[in-house]
Amino acid sequence: LVASFGGGALAGRRVVVSAGPTYEDIDPVRFIGNRSSGKMGFAVAEAAALAGAHVILVAGPVSLPTPAGVVERVDVRSAAQMHAAVIEASADADIYIAAAAVGDYRPQQVAPCKLKKQAGAELTLTLAENPDILATLSAQPTHPFLVGFAAETHDVATYAQDKLRRKKLDMIAANRVGEGLGFETAENALTLYWEGGSKELPRASKTELARELVARIAERFQRARA
Numbered sequence: 001l002v003a004s005f006g007g008g009a010l011a012g013r014r015v016v017v018s019a020g021p022t023y024e025d026i027d028p029v030r031f032i033g034n035r036s037s038g039k040m041g042f043a044v045a046e047a048a049a050l051a052g053a054h055v056i057l058v059a060g061p062v063s064l065p066t067p068a069g070v071v072e073r074v075d076v077r078s079a080a081q082m083h084a085a086v087i088e089a090s091a092d093a094d095i096y097i098a099a100a101a102v103g104d105y106r107p108q109q110v111a112p113c114k115l116k117k118q119a120g121a122e123l124t125l126t127l128a129e130n131p132d133i134l135a136t137l138s139a140q141p142t143h144p145f146l147v148g149f150a151a152e153t154h155d156v157a158t159y160a161q162d163k164l165r166r167k168k169l170d171m172i173a174a175n176r177v178g179e180g181l182g183f184e185t186a187e188n189a190l191t192l193y194w195e196g197g198s199k200e201l202p203r204a205s206k207t208e209l210a211r212e213l214v215a216r217i218a219e220r221f222q223r224a225r226a
């Protein structure tokens with residue numbers, strides 16, 4: 001493992017990694033968010049830096065220190081902010097790794113003042129769709145090598161392969177979540193899919209898994225650019 005990236009498999013490459021959740025504000029004190037600690041994305045950023053890449057980390061609201069070797073960190077809160085930051089950082093990037101759990105919807109209106117409880121009444125929130133960061137990038141005529149993540153509770157392989165094709169990605173890393181799996185844990189397991197192939201990365205610490213993932217990305221990236 002060490003040999004596979006100790007030689008700097010991504011030396012001289014510019015890599016953008018997104019990590020963590022996004023928070024979509026309802027009012028000044030409330031938001032809608034995703035269950036994501038950011039640990040996997042931060043581990044991926046660290047592994048890419050260790051492999052020699054120039055790494056820009058776009059982070060949603062997480063409480064994690066910037067990993068060693070990461071050159072630039074951009075902190076964002078909402079999906080719209082993450083979209084803008086990733087698109088800007090990806091302009092001259094070789095690889096974009098989308099490990100963030102991006103909110104698919106945001107409240108259509110953000111209340112300027114704290115909403116007051118109306119006792120006994122239901123509250124309906126109207127949500128507007130957020131832009132898809134990966135789909136925006138893959139639609140651009142020139143774009144980085146695109147790696148997505150798919151966290152699924154069921155039919156993991158089917159949904160992951162569908163996202164690979166639908167978003168025109170170069171690779172997708174799929175994992176099963178829920179029932180104590182995947183979130184806020186130190187360990188994880190992934191299955192990688194690309195056009196015409198797949199690879200299981202068995203259960204390991206997020207640090208080890210991230211190094212293995214980065215080694216596989218570097219391999220596929222070099223093949224794609226060859």
Ligand code: CTP
Pocket residue numbers: 079098099100101102103104130131132133134135147148149150151163
């Ligand atoms: N993603 C993105 N922009 C969004 C939503 C998701 O770039 N607005 C990226 C995620 O960072 C991830 C990949 O797309 O790398 C898959 O995210 P996922 O939520 O699994 O896919 P969706 O297409 O949103 O499908 P669904 O939530 O319905 O499963």
Ligand code: CA
Pocket residue numbers: 102103104
């Ligand atoms: Ca989603």
